[in-house]
Each structure stands twice: as C-alpha cells, then as structure tokens.
Amino acid sequence: MNDTMMRLLDVIGTVVFAISGATLGVRRRMDLFGVIVLACVTATAGGVMRDLLVGTTPPFAIANWKPLTLAACAGLLTFYFEPLVGKLKSPVQVFDAAGLGVFAVAGTQQALDHDLSFGSSVLLGLISAIGGGVVRDIMTAQVPNVLRAEIYAVAALTASVIIAGAHHLQMASTAAVPFAVAACFLLRLVAIRRAWNLPASRHAPKDPPPTSPAP
Amino acid sequence: MNDTMMRLLDVIGTVVFAISGATLGVRRRMDLFGVIVLACVTATAGGVMRDLLVGTTPPFAIANWKPLTLAACAGLLTFYFEPLVGKLKSPVQVFDAAGLGVFAVAGTQQALDHDLSFGSSVLLGLISAIGGGVVRDIMTAQVPNVLRAEIYAVAALTASVIIAGAHHLQMASTAAVPFAVAACFLLRLVAIRRAWNLPASRHAPKDPPPTSPAP
Amino acid sequence: MNDTMMRLLDVIGTVVFAISGATLGVRRRMDLFGVIVLACVTATAGGVMRDLLVGTTPPFAIANWKPLTLAACAGLLTFYFEPLVGKLKSPVQVFDAAGLGVFAVAGTQQALDHDLSFGSSVLLGLISAIGGGVVRDIMTAQVPNVLRAEIYAVAALTASVIIAGAHHLQMASTAAVPFAVAACFLLRLVAIRRAWNLPASRHAPKDPPPTSPAP
Numbered sequence: 031m032n033d034t035m036m037r038l039l040d041v042i043g044t045v046v047f048a049i050s051g052a053t054l055g056v057r058r059r060m061d062l063f064g065v066i067v068l069a070c071v072t073a074t075a076g077g078v079m080r081d082l083l084v085g086t087t088p089p090f091a092i093a094n095w096k097p098l099t100l101a102a103c104a105g106l107l108t109f110y111f112e113p114l115v116g117k118l119k120s121p122v123q124v125f126d127a128a129g130l131g132v133f134a135v136a137g138t139q140q141a142l143d144h145d146l147s148f149g150s151s152v153l154l155g156l157i158s159a160i161g162g163g164v165v166r167d168i169m170t171a172q173v174p175n176v177l178r179a180e181i182y183a184v185a186a187l188t189a190s191v192i193i194a195g196a197h198h199l200q201m202a203s204t205a206a207v208p209f210a211v212a213a214c215f216l217l218r219l220v221a222i223r224r225a226w227n228l229p230a231s232r233h234a235p236k237d238p239p240p241t242s243p244a245p
Numbered sequence: 246m247n248d249t250m251m252r253l254l255d256v257i258g259t260v261v262f263a264i265s266g267a268t269l270g271v272r273r274r275m276d277l278f279g280v281i282v283l284a285c286v287t288a289t290a291g292g293v294m295r296d297l298l299v300g301t302t303p304p305f306a307i308a309n310w311k312p313l314t315l316a317a318c319a320g321l322l323t324f325y326f327e328p329l330v331g332k333l334k335s336p337v338q339v340f341d342a343a344g345l346g347v348f349a350v351a352g353t354q355q356a357l358d359h360d361l362s363f364g365s366s367v368l369l370g371l372i373s374a375i376g377g378g379v380v381r382d383i384m385t386a387q388v389p390n391v392l393r394a395e396i397y398a399v400a401a402l403t404a405s406v407i408i409a410g411a412h413h414l415q416m417a418s419t420a421a422v423p424f425a426v427a428a429c430f431l432l433r434l435v436a437i438r439r440a441w442n443l444p445a446s447r448h449a450p451k452d453p454p455p456t457s458p459a460p
Numbered sequence: 461m462n463d464t465m466m467r468l469l470d471v472i473g474t475v476v477f478a479i480s481g482a483t484l485g486v487r488r489r490m491d492l493f494g495v496i497v498l499a500c501v502t503a504t505a506g507g508v509m510r511d512l513l514v515g516t517t518p519p520f521a522i523a524n525w526k527p528l529t530l531a532a533c534a535g536l537l538t539f540y541f542e543p544l545v546g547k548l549k550s551p552v553q554v555f556d557a558a559g560l561g562v563f564a565v566a567g568t569q570q571a572l573d574h575d576l577s578f579g580s581s582v583l584l585g586l587i588s589a590i591g592g593g594v595v596r597d598i599m600t601a602q603v604p605n606v607l608r609a610e611i612y613a614v615a616a617l618t619a620s621v622i623i624a625g626a627h628h629l630q631m632a633s634t635a636a637v638p639f640a641v642a643a644c645f646l647l648r649l650v651a652i653r654r655a656w657n658l659p660a661s662r663h664a665p666k667d668p669p670p671t672s673p674a675p
Contacts, residue, residue: 055607060607060608061608063611063613064606064607064608064612066613067606067607078513082512082513083302083303083304083307084302084303085300085302085515087512087513087514088576088584089513092580092584093576093577093580146308147308150303150307150310153307153313154303164384168383168384169598169604170603170607171601171603172386173386174384176282177270177279177282177283177384177385178275178276178279183278183279184278297517298512298517298518298519299518300517300518361518361523362523362525364525365518365522365523365525369522379599383598383599386601388488388599388600388601391494391497392490392497393491393494396493397493398493399493
C-alpha cells in the first residue's frame with residue numbers, strides 16, 4: 031500500500047480510538063488527565079502490542095511523538111466537547127467500530143509488508159484492532175467488548191482476511207482497503223443496532239451473568 | 246528433553262488451558278466467538294509472555310498456526326459439549342491445574358534450553374504457567390487465581406524447581422517431567438479439595454473481601 | 461548519573477512499590493503467596509514494561525535475582541508487620557507516591573542513557589513509574605490509580621520532565637535527581653491530603669461512577 035494511505039489510516043484509527051477511550055473516561059467521571067491517559071492508551075495499545083510481537087522496539091508510538099500527541103489532543107477535545115459526541119446513540123461503540131476496521135487493515139498490511147504468512151498477518155491485524163479496546167476495557171474494570179456479544183472479533187477478522195486475501199491474490203490495495211474498513215465498520219454497527227449476537231451456549235446458566243453495564 | 250515430549254506437553258497444556266478458558270466463557274454466557282477468543286488467549290498468553298521476555302519474536306503462537314487452531318477447536322467443542330466438562334466438580338480449576346503443571350515444565354525446560362540460569366528458568370516456567378490463567382481472569386474481571394488462596398503459585402514453582410533441579414543434577418528429563426507435572430497437578434488439586442490455604446495475614450480485615458465468586 | 465545512585469534508586473523504588481502491593485494484598489485478605497506475588501508484580505512490572513519497550517530481553521528483573529528477592533522479602537515483612545505500615549494514613553498511596561517518583565526518575569535516566577529523545581525518555585519514565593501500580597490495580601480488579609483523580613500522571617510526568625530537562629541542559633544529575641523525586645512525591649502527597657483533583661468534565665454524569673472502593 032502506498033505510504034500516504036497507511037499514514038492516513040493510522041491517523042484516523044488513532045483519533046477514533048482516542049475518542050472512544052476519552053468518552054468512556056468522561057462517562058466514568060474521570061478527571062482531565064485520566065481521560066487523556068485513557069485516550070492515549072486506547073489509541074496506541076493495539077499498535078504497541080503488534081510492534082512488540084514482531085520485535086520492533088521501541089514501538090512506533092513510543093519512538094515517534096505524533097501518535098500520542100494526536101491521541102492526547104483528541105482526548106482533550108472530547109473532554110470539553112463530549113455532548114457533541116454524545117448525540118450519537120452509543121458513541122463509544124461507534125468510534126470503537128471505526129477504529130476496529132482501520133487498525134485491522136493497518137495491522138494486517140504492516141505484517142504483510144514484513145513478509146509474514148497469511149495466518150500470522152490476519153492474527154496481527156486482529157491484535158492491532160482489538161488490543162486498544164481490550165486495554166481500555168480492562169483499565170475501566172469491565173469485561174472487554176471482544177468477549178461480549180455482537181460480532182466483535184468477527185468484524186475485525188473480516189477486514190484482516192479481506193486485506194490478506196487481496197494481497198495474496200495480488201489485487202490493488204487501494205481497492206481493498208476502503209472495502210475492508212467499510213465491511214468491518216458496517217458489520218459491527220449493524221450487529222449493534224440489530225442486537226445481532228452469536229448464540230450463547232445452550233449450556234450457559236439461565237440467570238444473567240455478573241457483567242459490568244455497557245458504557 | 247526430546248522434542249516429541251516437549252511437543253506433547255505443549256499440546257496437552259494448550260488443550261487443557263483452552264478448555265478452562267472456554268468453560269469460564271460458557272458460564273459467563275459469552276457468545277461463540279467470545280468463548281473461542283477466551284480459549285485462545287488462555288491457552289497462549291503464558292507462552293507469548295515467555296517468548297517476549299526471552300526476545301523470541303514473533304512468539305511461537307503467532308508465527309505458527311497450530312497452537313491457536315488447537316485452542317480454537319478445544320474452545321468450540323467445549324462450547325457445544327460443556328455438560329461433559331461440567332460433570333467434574335470444579336472443571337475450570339481442574340483443567341487449570343493440569344495446564345499449570347504442563348506449562349510450568351515446558352516453560353522451565355525451554356528457558357534451560359536457552360542456557361538461562363536456574364533462577365531465571367524457574368521464573369520463566371512460573372510465568373508460562375500462570376500467564377494464561379492471569380489474563381483469562383483479568384479479561385473476565387475477576388482477581389486472578391494466583392492471588393487468591395489455595396497454593397497456586399507454590400504448585401507451579403514446585404514443578405519448575407523439580408525440572409530446573411533435575412537439569413542441574415544432570416538427571417534424565419524423561420523421569421523428571423512426569424514427576425514434576427504430577428506433583429504440581431496433585432498439589433493443586435488436593436489444595437482445592439481440602440481447601441488448604443496458606444494463612445492470610447493476622448492483620449487482614451475481618452470482614453470478607455470484595456472478591457468475585459469462583460467460577 | 462553515577463551507578464551507585466541509580467542502584468540506590470532502584471532498590472528504594474522496588475521496596476516501596478513492593479510494600480504498596482503487599483499492603484493492598486493484606487487488606488484484600490490474600491494469603492501469604494498471593495501477597496508476595498502481588499508485591500513482586502507491583503515492584504517489577506513497570507521496569508519489565510520499560511525493558512520490553514526498548515528491546516532489552518530478558519528484562520533486568522528476570523535476568524537478575526536481586527529485584528524479585530528484594531520485593532519478596534519486602535512483601536513477607538509487610539505480611540507479618542502490616543500494622544506498622546497501617547499507622548500511616550493511607551499507606552498504599554504513600555508508598556505508591558514514593559515509588560512513582562523514584563521509578564519515573566530511574567526510567568527516564570535509563571532511556572536517556574540509551575540516547576532516546578527527550579519525548580521518548582519522558583514517556584518511558586512515565587511508563588516505568590505507573591506500570592507497576594497499574595498492574596497491581598488491574599490484578600485486584602479495580603480501576604488503576606492513574607485514571608482516578610488526584611494528579612497522578614502529572615506528578616510522574618513532572619519528575620520525568622525535570623530529569624530529561626536537566627540532561628538536555630547538561631546539569632549535574634546529582635542535583636536534579638533528589639529534586640525530581642521530591643517534587644513528584646510531594647505533589648502527589650499534597651494532592652492526596654488536600655483532595656486536589658483536576659476537574660471532571662462538565663459533561664460527566666451527575667450520579668457517582670461505579671468505582672471500586674479505595675484501598
């Protein structure tokens with residue numbers, strides 16, 4: 031993929047994940063710096079995990095000042111203008127869905143650029159995509175989205191598989207990238223709106239589980 | 246240790262930890278993919294931590310498709326046939342105890358094969374053994390087993406010390422491995438059955454602590 | 461900085477973070493080994509993260525037996541003599557504040573010694589400082605201190621910026637180090653005593669958030 035598109039994807043993913051973290055922080059009544067820290071962690075944790083797993087040290091988000099500055103600014107703006115975000119129906123989940131698609135694509139592409147196999151590339155795309163949200167949810171003491179209903183890992187996997195498949199079929203990534211991002215985002219959003227869920231096991235206990243309330 | 250035994254240990258550890266994660270997921274009413282993700286994370290997190298700590302990147306579970314495929318299949322079967330697992334008294338803990346012993350042995354052995362010291366090898370064995378369960382428990386928002394009663398870290402340490410000791414005494418690992426796995430597994434199981442606990446501090450508060458219910 | 465001072469800082473930081481972890485463990489009625497594990501994790505997690513992020517494997521706390529032995533001994537003593545610690549008003553937070561300053565300084569200094577940039581050094585100092593406490597809080601199923609009120613990340617950042625600034629101004633670190641540690645410690649303690657907080661967003665919900673009780 032050309033560099034401009036990769037950079038653009040990273041910027042978009044960083045901003046939307048930062049907003050999802052900051053919005054959750056505001057709703058949990060965190061103070062300004064708590065909100066900014068949560069925005070930064072949500073925006074960068076997936077990429078840091080990916081870099082550590084492929085042996086790139088220091089990770090991009092540590093070596094380069096731009097991602098954290100961008101995430102901190104997005105967090106700051108969210109702190110002061112949260113009502114604009116709040117007009118969306120479930121803003122944490124909408125921004126999370128956007129970040130999911132973008133980072134799945136960026137992570138898979140980066141792994142392919144390092145000549146990793148199809149499977150490893152898909153996996154690294156998945157980890158890049160879900161890492162930030164997992165750390166955000168763990169740090170706010172709730173069960174990560176990826177383990178709770180609503181086609182979460184499946185949406186990220188879809189985007190990763192499209193990118194890795196297009197690469198192996200030698201298709202132009204300029205066509206595959208927007209398609210993969212859109213597929214993940216829409217799949218996840220429709221799942222939220224229609225409360226599509228994969229089934230729970232027939233053997234699950236009948237009483238409701240001890241989960242945290244959704245943000 | 247010969248390669249066949251190492252591979253067998255890894256397969257057994259992966260499967261039992263995957264079952265422990267999947268069973269917990271079913272009981273928390275997670276959907277199919279949540280259960281599979283939790284099975285995969287529980288089965289591989291300890292090994293990934295061990296690989297990152299010794300500088301092996303990408304970690305084995307990322308570079309190789311077998312561990313995650315195995316864990317996903319074990320998770321899938323658990324999802325559909327959980328009652329078979331449920332006939333055991335406390336299945337998460339029984340499978341967790343088996344994984345604990347197997348991964349303590351495999352992690353220690355791998356560190357010894359990299360010429361690490363006695364202490365570092367024992368430590369890496371411990372981390373391989375407890376890592377998966379810790380991540381599983383954190384992702385389901387409960388305090389990790391290793392911090393709650395019942396001779397958990399001690400059992401894993403016992404297995405690691407037996408393997409590292411046998412190595413330094415130049416004993417055959419074919420004899421030490423089954424002994425170490427059995428010692429860890431039995432020590433942990435007996436501790437669960439008899440509710441053996443190490444003492445809490447005399448200075449602990451009298452009222453019960455805010456812990457999550459055991460799975 | 462000269463080696464003696466670096467080593468002294470590491471010893472102090474390890475001991476105070478171990479005490480903070482062990483005290484929290486005692487209050488949550490953990491058993492002896494749970495308390496020791498929590499002491500070790502709290503004392504070493506920040507340094508292990510820092511080492512992984514700059515690519516030093518195995519991390520110092522794994523390769524060297526001293527940090528974990530020190531942390532385990534501090535945890536053991538805390539387990540048996542917790543009332544001495546308890547005479548302090550909020551002992552977990554006081555020891556946590558001391559560790560915060562010491563590890564911010566040590567982490568920043570180590571990054572500077574590796575010729576990292578000003579920004580990356582400050583960031584690694586921050587991660588070294590908050591890492592142990594974050595893992596301690598996550599493992600006890602509470603929202604990390606760094607996300608809850610009271611000038612937490614700001615205090616660690618202050619120490620890191622003082623050290624990195626003094627380095628770039630080529631000032632003697634023997635003068636900067638005690639000043640930076642003291643600035644962080646006092647800033648954090650005063651914030652606790654006076655309940656200084658940064659503001660929550662005007663847009664935060666009015667009802668109290670679902671946080672765990674402070675230790």
